[in-house]
Amino acid sequence: xxxxxxxxxxxxxxxxxxxxxxxxxxxxxxxxxxxxxxxxxxxxxxxxxxxxxxxxxxxxxxxxxxxxxxxxxxxxxxxxxxxxxxxxxxxxxxxxxxxxxxxxxxxxxxxxxxxxxxxxxxxxxxxxxxxxxxxxxxxxxxxxxxxxxxxxxxxxxxxxxxxxxxxxxxxxxxxxxxxxxxxxxxxxxxxxxxxxxxxxxxxxxxxxxxxxxxxxxxxxxxxxxxxxxxxxxxxxxxxxxxxxxxxxxxxxxxxxxxxx
Ligand SMILES: NC(=O)C1=CN([C@@H]2O[C@H](COP(=O)(O)OP(=O)(O)OC[C@H]3O[C@@H](n4cnc5c(N)ncnc54)[C@H](OP(=O)(O)O)[C@@H]3O)[C@@H](O)[C@H]2O)C=CC1
Ligand SMILES: O=C(O)C1=N[C@H](C(=O)O)C[C@H](O)C1
Numbered sequence: 001x002x003x004x005x006x007x008x009x010x011x012x013x014x015x016x017x018x019x020x021x022x023x024x025x026x027x028x029x030x031x032x033x034x035x036x037x038x039x040x041x042x043x044x045x046x047x048x049x050x051x052x053x054x055x056x057x058x059x060x061x062x063x064x065x066x067x068x069x070x071x072x073x074x075x076x077x078x079x080x081x082x083x084x085x086x087x088x089x090x091x092x093x094x095x096x097x098x099x100x101x102x103x104x105x106x107x108x109x110x111x112x113x114x115x116x117x118x119x120x121x122x123x124x125x126x127x128x129x130x131x132x133x134x135x136x137x138x139x140x141x142x143x144x145x146x147x148x149x150x151x152x153x154x155x156x157x158x159x160x161x162x163x164x165x166x167x168x169x170x171x172x173x174x175x176x177x178x179x180x181x182x183x184x185x186x187x188x189x190x191x192x193x194x195x196x197x198x199x200x201x202x203x204x205x206x207x208x209x210x211x212x213x214x215x216x217x218x219x220x221x222x223x224x225x226x227x228x229x230x231x232x233x234x235x236x237x238x239x240x241x242x243x244x245x246x247x248x249x250x251x252x253x254x255x256x257x258x259x260x
Contacts, residue, residue, distance in 0.1 A: 014240055017043035017059035017083075019051075019074050020066035025088060025229055029063055032233040039240065051077045061240055064089050068151055072096050079103050079110050086239040087114045088232070090155030092251075101249050111243040115253040116155035118235025122209070123253050125224035126156070129211035130163035132220060134171035136213035139164055140189070144200040144208040152199040156209060158192050159252060164211070165193035 016033050020026040021044035033041045043057035047066075051074065054062060062078040064071050068091025078085040079100070092114050104110060117123060133139045141164070143157040153161075175194055189198040207226040212219065226232070235253050242256045250256065 015060040017054040022046040025065040084243045116159040118232035126160040129222040130167040133164045138176040138214040140196040153197045161192035161195040
């Protein structure tokens with residue numbers, strides 16, 4: 001296991017500012033941080049609060065659980081002021097991550113964790129699927145979410161597809177076979193690093209993902225279900241405890257877990 005946050009003094013607590021505190025994730029994170037003995041929740045911001053409140057409150061750490069359009073500016077502000085940052089908001093495409101990495105190079109002591117998914121079960125499912133996918137001819141990702149979700153495909157599905165693509169490339173596996181000649185309406189889904197990703201939005205669902213892998217005469221499915229946002233809170237707290245010990249950008253909670 002990697003090192004955790006080492007406070008300057010034994011009784012120093014992690015001083016957390018929560019961006020997106022009024023949201024579905026934010027409200028659960030308020031409860032989790034408040035209940036953590038080694039943390040103090042010093043600021044709760046919503047869409048109308050100026051980011052300067054984070055500084056006025058004396059935060060050492062920021063958690064961003066907002067919307068894809070706001071998250072990059074929030075994180076840039078935190079890094080600019082030397083605050084370790086844990087990001088759960090989706091939409092952190094490669095170009096955004098590269099811009100953040102360039103900024104972090106100017107602030108080498110600051111740690112940022114972008115966690116497309118804080119659920120340990122989901123992180124494990126993506127890791128298993130990436131490993132397994134090199135043994136199958138075909139692989140596709142299906143993510144299924146509640147209809148209030150703003151972005152598609154989900155950040156988790158994008159990250160999973162990226163991991164699958166990297167694993168298959170390393171093993172020299174050919175692209176999944178596909179004879180489709182006509183797809184005028186995009187029925188074959190999005191393509192992430194050559195891996196097909198399909199998004200379902202359905203009332204009654206929370207957050208679910210299946211990775212379908214097919215070979216001659218067989219199929220392996222790796223499925224993860226999050227039924228409640230409580231599933232993410234141990235990962236949020238783990239991220240807060242470890243981020244200061246990991247300067248620079250970590251993409252994926254698996255970066256803080258010894259999975260190999
Ligand atoms: N990494 C993970 O494990 C998980 C990530 N997520 C992601 O977390 C994010 C938040 O999800 P969820 O809580 O369901 O979303 P909600 O819509 O419930 O909450 C969004 C929050 O962001 C705030 N907000 C909206 N617009 C802005 C803005 N322009 N600037 C600053 N704050 C803003 C809202 O404040 P206000 O109330 O004032 O509008 C609200 O507090 C999403 O991107 C989602 O995909 C979700 C679950 C798990
Ligand atoms: O919006 C959600 O609900 C979720 N968003 C994250 C994502 O985009 O992957 C994580 C999880 O899937 C729930």
